Amino acid sequence: MNRLLARFTIWRTIFALLLAAGAYSAYLRVRYGLGGVTNLSDQFPWGLWIGFDVLCGVGLAAGGFTLVAVVHIFNIERYKPILRPAILTAFLGYLLVVLALLFDLGRPDRIWHPLVMWNPHSVMFEVAWCVTLYTTVLALEFAPAVFERLGWKKPLDWLKWISVPLMIAGVLLSTLHQSSLGSLYLIVPYKLYGLWYTPWLPVFFFMSAICVGLAMTIFESWHSSRAFGRELELPLAAGLARVLAVLLMTYLFVRFLDLEQRGALALLRENRTETWLFGLEILLLATPMLLLFRRSVRWNPGKLYACAVMVLFGFIANRLNVSVTGMEASSGTHYTPRWTEVAVTLAIVALGFALFRVMAKQFPIFEERHATPYRQMASSETRETEGVLVGVRNAT
């Protein structure tokens, strides 16, 4: 008991420290501007905050639209129990992306400008609109949980009435901006290294977003099962994992097909940082793909979880490769994030875990009737704290 308490306190302390470091960095950001807290430069204008917080953040939130499509549009009802947690993850994810943008934009007070000052030729303009609209859609998709909790019947009926067009809009908006994050880089053919630059970037970004959306849903189910003392919905998670394996295979196949078509395979023989980091990215995606084809892996919660985590890291490696690794050689400079950049990023991730926990406790996001009921309340308390702490640890 004491040991558990000690562990609990340690993780809580670390969480507090992360938030404090993030808050201090935020102060420095406001006080000294971007130059005071980042290692960004005229040669390297986008760093960790765009590469991780925005590109990865939006991708990791892709589970929301993927599951909405699966459950409500393709009407595969059995995945319903994990839909709401996925929507919550997505909603929080997008809110945190917007928060991260407030750090990264030179003039965060003008974040609304794209909504009134249009330039339809800009991919960024399209992304800004899609993210704004989709965050609204996610708020409405999550709203039923809030209204159920508050017992408001009327708004629930209204939401039900618009739910189908809303969900279709959500899937379309996601398709558009998940791919558009890749389109952002279409404009830099001579800057982005040949292993990543391809006219297919938008398609690859979209495919990998769906993969990571599924992996994130498995990841989040696993943590919720520990944090809230529930059984893991193993048949559902294993089902998603099977789809994930097939999608990963398709994704990796077209990635290599594209390399081959562009004659870029020869780049793999060059002994450079880019080659090794490309290898790492592929390894982190190919390994879980191979493993997930095995039934024994899919039906083992621990192994399944490990595979999901590998996919998450493979995805993160890909986005950082496109946004940082692949851009370095042509920039004529080196970029490593400053501690303040890392602190803000970690604080945002920690905040995500904390918010999920608070929201999941406050609102009915887990369906009681499908899931095994809560275990004895006595033991659930300790399990809860343990689960979230594991979550924070894994995230960092």
Next chain:
Amino acid sequence: MPKAILYDSTLCIGCKACEGACADRWRLPYDDKIAAESRLSAHKLTTIQTFGERFSRRLCMHCVEPTCASVCPVGALHKTALGPVVYDAEKCMGCRYCMQACPFQVPVYEWHSRLPKVRKCDMCYDRQRAGKPTACAEACPTGATTCGERDALIAEAQRRIAEKPHDYYQRIYGLKEAGGTSVLYLSAVPFEQIGLRTRLPQEPLPALTWRVLSAVPNVVSIGSVLLGGVWWITNRRDAVAREEGGKR
């Protein structure tokens, strides 16, 4: 008629009079220390670079179809009919996509300001509108930098190359690069030897993203019909199954 600048590296003596004139015009500080900096920065919008015995000048290229203007989500940058690509600081939200996208790595940022702006040469838009030459062209003592109408400057450049074929590398930089620029270069040696990027597409870059963006209306219309159709079919199937199950 759109304006342009012709920079003839063979005539440049590296006196940096253009740098001083540019700083004056923008009311930026200029001293020996700043003169020694070779990079463009928020306090130096044009710079003379040295490559052995040769010089080269860096400034905004004022592309015919500017990438920066196409990527800016708020339309803070635009190509004027007169030629200069100008920037409206009041619109800019500081996403820095223009800096990321510029094929010539020109736009720079006020990194240490609390209310930062992007900065770049605007080809003395105000002076040119008043019919005056750019500050740099006016200050240049050797005629290495001249300004005028783009077509006339191209003709002039071709004339110089034809007259002294041994003094010039036989091409004009800026004619086709990234779809053409309003700053043109002449040099005695291949352009990469005076620090210019030569691995650039000949087509305007904005076409690369427009190809995808112009598909958006189709994705939306076809996508919504498709998704709506799938929803209708799957729901109908379930409804029918329920109905038939009920009858039995």
